[in-house]
Amino acid sequence: xxxxxxxxxxxxxxxxxxxxxxxxxxxxxxxxxxxxxxxxxxxxxxxxxxxxxxxxxxxxxxxxxxxxxxxxxxxxxxxxxxxxxxxxxxxxxxxxxxxxxxxxxxxxxxxxxxxxxxxxxxxxxxxxxxxxxxxxxxxxxxxxxxxxxxxxxxxxxxxxxxxxxxxxxxxxxxxxxxxxxxxxxxxxxxxxxxxxxxxxxxxxxxxxxxxxxxxxxxxxxxxxxxxxxxxxxxxxxxxxxxxxxxxxxxxxxxxxxxxxxxxxxxxxxxxxxxxxxxxxxxxxxxxxxxxxxxxxxxxxxxxxxxxxxxxxxxxxxxxxxxxxxxxxxxxxxxxxxxxxxxxxxxxxxxxxxxxxxxxxxxxxxxxxxxxxxxxxxxxxxxxxxxxxxxxxxxxxxxxxxxxxxxxxxxxxxxxxxxxxxxxxxxxxxxxxxxxxxxxxxxxxxxxxxxxxxxxxxxxxxxxxxxxxxxxxxxxxxxxxxxxxxxxxxxxxxxxxxxxxxxxxxxxxxxxxxxxxxxxxxxxxxxxxxxxxxxxxxxxxxxxxxxxxxxxxxxxxxxxxxxxxxxxxxxxxxxxxxxxxxxxxxxxxxxxxxxxxxxxxxxxxxxxxxxxxxxxxxxxxxxxxxxxxxxxxxxxxxxxxxxxxxxxxxxxxxxxxxxxxxxxxxxxxxxxxxxxxxxxxxxxxxxxxxxxxxxxxxxxxxxxxxxxxxxxxxxxxxxxxxxxxxxxxxxxxxxxxxxxxxxxxxxxxxxxxxxxxxxxxxx
Numbered sequence: 001x002x003x004x005x006x007x008x009x010x011x012x013x014x015x016x017x018x019x020x021x022x023x024x025x026x027x028x029x030x031x032x033x034x035x036x037x038x039x040x041x042x043x044x045x046x047x048x049x050x051x052x053x054x055x056x057x058x059x060x061x062x063x064x065x066x067x068x069x070x071x072x073x074x075x076x077x078x079x080x081x082x083x084x085x086x087x088x089x090x091x092x093x094x095x096x097x098x099x100x101x102x103x104x105x106x107x108x109x110x111x112x113x114x115x116x117x118x119x120x121x122x123x124x125x126x127x128x129x130x131x132x133x134x135x136x137x138x139x140x141x142x143x144x145x146x147x148x149x150x151x152x153x154x155x156x157x158x159x160x161x162x163x164x165x166x167x168x169x170x171x172x173x174x175x176x177x178x179x180x181x182x183x184x185x186x187x188x189x190x191x192x193x194x195x196x197x198x199x200x201x202x203x204x205x206x207x208x209x210x211x212x213x214x215x216x217x218x219x220x221x222x223x224x225x226x227x228x229x230x231x232x233x234x235x236x237x238x239x240x241x242x243x244x245x246x247x248x249x250x251x252x253x254x255x256x257x258x259x260x261x262x263x264x265x266x267x268x269x270x271x272x273x274x275x276x277x278x279x280x281x282x283x284x285x286x287x288x289x290x291x292x293x294x295x296x297x298x299x300x301x302x303x304x305x306x307x308x309x310x311x312x313x314x315x316x317x318x319x320x321x322x323x324x325x326x327x328x329x330x331x332x333x334x335x336x337x338x339x340x341x342x343x344x345x346x347x348x349x350x351x352x353x354x355x356x357x358x359x360x361x362x363x364x365x366x367x368x369x370x371x372x373x374x375x376x377x378x379x380x381x382x383x384x385x386x387x388x389x390x391x392x393x394x395x396x397x398x399x400x401x402x403x404x405x406x407x408x409x410x411x412x413x414x415x416x417x418x419x420x421x422x423x424x425x426x427x428x429x430x431x432x433x434x435x436x437x438x439x440x441x442x443x444x445x446x447x448x449x450x451x452x453x454x455x456x457x458x459x460x461x462x463x464x465x466x467x468x469x470x471x472x473x474x475x476x477x478x479x480x481x482x483x484x485x486x487x488x489x490x491x492x493x494x495x496x497x498x499x500x501x502x503x504x505x506x507x508x509x510x511x512x513x514x515x516x517x518x519x520x521x522x523x524x525x526x527x528x529x530x531x532x533x534x535x536x537x538x539x540x541x542x543x544x545x546x547x548x549x550x551x552x553x554x555x556x557x558x559x560x561x562x563x564x565x566x567x568x569x570x571x572x573x574x575x576x577x578x579x580x581x582x583x584x585x586x587x588x589x590x591x592x593x594x595x596x597x598x599x600x601x602x603x604x605x606x607x608x609x610x611x612x613x614x615x616x617x618x619x620x621x622x623x624x625x626x627x628x629x630x631x632x633x634x635x636x637x638x639x640x641x642x643x644x645x646x647x648x649x650x651x652x653x654x655x656x657x658x659x660x661x662x663x664x665x666x667x668x669x670x671x672x673x674x675x676x677x678x679x680x681x682x683x684x685x686x687x688x689x690x691x692x693x694x695x696x697x698x699x700x701x702x703x704x705x706x707x708x709x710x711x712x713x714x715x716x717x718x719x720x721x722x723x724x725x726x727x728x729x730x731x732x733x734x735x736x737x738x739x740x741x742x743x744x745x746x747x748x749x750x751x752x753x754x755x756x757x758x759x760x761x762x
Contacts, residue, residue, distance in 0.1 A: 127193055127211050136220045138181040141191065145173050153196035153205050160189050186219035224283050229270070229290040230255040232395055232425070235519065238510050242283050252277045252505055254518040255291050258427055260363040260452035262480050263521035264294035277522065295424075296457075296480070298363055298450035303328060306444040307344025315341045317349035321400070323358075331359035333399060345373045346442040348387075352435030356398040360427035363450035365393060368429060369418045376413030376441035386410045387440040389433060391419035393426035402430040413441065454479060460523040464507070468528055469493045477520055486514040487528060488566060498530035499560055537561045541604050546592055546612040547579030564601035567610070581685065581755050582618035589613040617679075617760075619644055622753035625661035628654045633667065635704070637674065645675025648704045660750045663692065665742045668706035671754075672739035679760035680734040685753075687724045688716045692749035695741045696727035703739035713743075722752070 126147040133140040145154060154171035158180045169178050171193065183189070192212040196205030226248055227239035235255040242248060253263045265274025268281070270290040275281070309327055317336045324332040336353030339346055346355070370389055392398070392406030409417050433440045457480060463472045470492040487500040494500055502511040505518065507527040512518065539561050543554040550573060559565055570576070570585045578584060588602070588610040589595030597613060624644060629636070630653040639646040651669035655662045663669045681698045688694075695713040697703060716723045729735065738756060742749070 126195075130211070130213075132191060132213065132215050134215055134217050136185045136218050137183050138179055139183065139189065139191070139215055139217065141178045141180070142176065143171075143193070144175050145171060151198045153198070155194050155196065155207065157192045157194065158183075158189050159192075160184075160187060163187070165189075183217050185217050188214060188216045191215050225286045226283055227286075227288050228255075229288050231291045231293060233257060233291065233293070233519075235517075236510060244284065246283055247280050248283050249280050250275060250277050250289065251509055252524055253291055253521055254505055254509075254512075256517050256519045257293060257480050257521075258360060258364070258425070259480070260296050260298050260450055261293045262296060262457070263519055264292040266290065267292050296452040296454065298452050300366065301363070301449055301451040303447045303449075304444055305447070310339040310344055310346045311341075313337070313339040313346065315339055317347075317351070317353065319351065329359070330357050330361070332357055335401065340375075340441075343373065343375055343441075345375060346445070348433040348440040350436065350439055352401075352433055354401040354430055354432035356400075356402065356430040357428045358397040358399060360397075361447065361449045363427075363452055364424055365421050365426045365429060365447065365449045367418050367420045367448045368431075369416060369446040369448070370411065370431070370442060371416045371444045371446070372411050372413050373441045373443040374414040376411075376439075385412045387412075387433060389417070389431065389440060392430045392432075393419075393421045393423055394428045394430070395423065395425040396428065398428050398430045401432050403432060406430070452480075457520075459520045461520075462523070462525045463490055463492070464525055464527040465492045466507075466528045466530065467495050468498075468530065469495075479520065481517055481519050484512055484514050484516045484518065484526065486566075490528075492528050494530055497533055497535065499533050499563070501529040501531040503527065504529055533560050539604050540607045541565055541602075542607075542609045543588075544592065544609050544611045546614065548583075548585070548612050548614070549577045551575040559604050562603060562605055564603055567598070567600035567602050569600075578614060580620065582616060582620050582757065583614040584617040586613045586615040615760075617682075618755055618757035619677075620753060620755050622755075625751070625754070626654050626659075628652070628661065630654060630656065645673060648672050648674055648702075650706065655750075658750055660689070660752055661754075663694075663742045663749045663751065665692075665744065665746045665748065668708075668741070668744050670703075670706045670739055670741040672703045673737055673756075674702055674704065676736035677738075677756065677758045679758035680736060681729050681738050681756065682759050683726050683728045683757045684738055684740070685724060685726045685755040685757070686716075686740065686751060687722065687753040687755075689718060689722050689750040689752060690716075690748065691718050692716050692746060693743055694749075695743075697739050697741070698729050698735035699737045699739075700735050702737055706741055707739070708741045708743050716749075 126145050128144045128146060130143040131141075133142075139158065141156065152173070154173070156169045156171050156176075156178060157166060159166040163184070165184075167180050169180070171178070180189075190212060191214070193210050194207040195210045196207045198205055220243065222244040224242055224244045224246075225239050226242060228237040230237075233255045237251070237254060240248070250266050253266070255263070257263060265276050266289040267274060268290075269288050274292045281287075305328065312327055313324055313332075313334060314322055315338055317338045318334075319336060321333050321335045324334060333356050334353065336349040336351045337346065337355050338349070348354075368391060370391075372387070376385060376387060388408050388410050390403045390406045390408040392402045392404070394402065407419055409419070411417055431445075457478050459477045461475045461477055461482070463474075465471065468487075470490070472490050472492075484503050487494070492500075500514075502513045503516075503526045504511060505527075506525050511529055537560055538558050540556050541559055542556045545554070552575060554568070557565060567588050569587075573585060576585055587597040588600075589597055589612075590608065590610065592611040595611065595613060598610065602610070621644070628638060628649065632650065632653055635648055635650045637646060637648050649671045651664045651667050652671050653662065653664070654660070663671075684696045686694060686696075693713050693715045695708050695710070697707065697709060697712055712727070714725050714727065716725065736758070740754070
């Protein structure tokens, strides 16, 4: 257990049946271990050394005196209190009070919880359900007073004779919950309840003791800290606070290794042999567990950066540090460095620039070769054409210009030099030129590094829903690190009234959010952690398909106010049916018409409806075909089709008798667009009611003449009186024009609709 509080109160919901089997033994709770150790030592002390223990002797002496006095009082009051007194004691024992068993057994049992009984005492019937809970510096008291009268007054005292400490609190008729704090650890106190009876003559209360008991604050002992050192790697593991001389089971490492290494074990205070997770140590003092790392077998890899990579760099120098991400799997920072758009070289300005990396290579860098360009020998290069280049290697990310430690070498244009790393843990570099120097000009950079061989790595990751619903089989990971998944990816659903808070490796240690990278060196169990949600703070997110449909309707989502929801994409909606064939799903909007797209994840601030937003991906010419004149023998251009543009056609037109568009194929009939579509043609759908063979061609230029090609033709037979066919276009070129033709002399047909689909390139 981590004794450092998290930001929130995270809840462990136990459901053992839902936990998958886990081969790597889980670590027991350190809190339980400490408590059991303390309990066992106290029990042994009471049972094995009852006489030698001076504290117990004092308790027994005080107990004996008290019992003698109480026995005398008991004899005087036996007739009036025998039955009710027994009842009170039975209730007190059942609710956590002290039972009046044999002295040795009672003393031992009470010491386990830090309470010592001094006998039954004349507990009055009005005191019941007494429970004392000691802590290190406080004692909680819970009891009920039921049978008193309005003329009674009650008070509670907690006192220590040796230290002359006395604390007073008033009690009431009914349920009492009192706490005495600022007490001394491992100290014996007397807890006593007094009943005050009003003296009518003096109008003062006369108090008498109705119950007393000895209780001791807990002996927590000296605390020690177990902390973790990543030994130069990334990641976080919070320390543990333990009682001195506690047993501690070494946890699984989650520090992130370099690509070419794996966790080898823990070194106590950085010394000695590696000790593996799961082994138990005794913590006698503050201890630092230092992660030990072992190299994987590696092979030498060479990668060259040249104009192909430099072209992604800025084309002008800037005094601001500029990031460039994910080139060759690396992240770069540049200052006063730029790429020449003409020569494709990497240049440095006279202000003195640098290029560095903030994301590590796949393995440790062994050397970097710099090849300068002949262009460096120009007028800006000075009399000798020499430029001083400085290369610095590092085991940690470099966010600024670094020259120390580093090697500087003067290079002429058209020359090469290899900077060799002397550090086996060089995963980052910084290449720089001094301020005031002549401009540097690099043609290419060759990186040589050791790539890890991970062929033999294989770890199993198990998942525990921890009271949530859903299950996931163990996953096999063949890497030395991995990113924690989202709970949606795993398929777990939170218990009602809870939300996902993160993961705990093997159910303990730090709370880790999804996306956190952790190191892997053994099988692990990821236990989902859930955080309570205030029902009054819940809002509903509803989805409206806005004319479309899905075979599995989207149900509303309950989410905490200001919570985030990952919205479904087109790829997620595999059963989606658009409102019409010329629409495609684009995303979600807060408005049903003319709304702007919202981003994912979407923050839900109130009860909200999100509408499916559709983008136009084609034209449906069905209604517009009626605007065309009847069949013609000459090529005709028409431009009055609304929002569609200009078309050319021949031997085609609208038949007012049939109320449909016809191809009259006495001669060479065709229909083509003269206005380019907004995007490249992806398909053309033609619906006919009479058999005919039609051909569809696409082009990057206007197709305003007849041409027929059997390869792109389809024979409509209309077995049911109507037939539709989609002529799909292989989308490997950007064609914005189409043409529909029929073979010469094939007869008339009736076309009810022509749907042209296109794709707009982003």
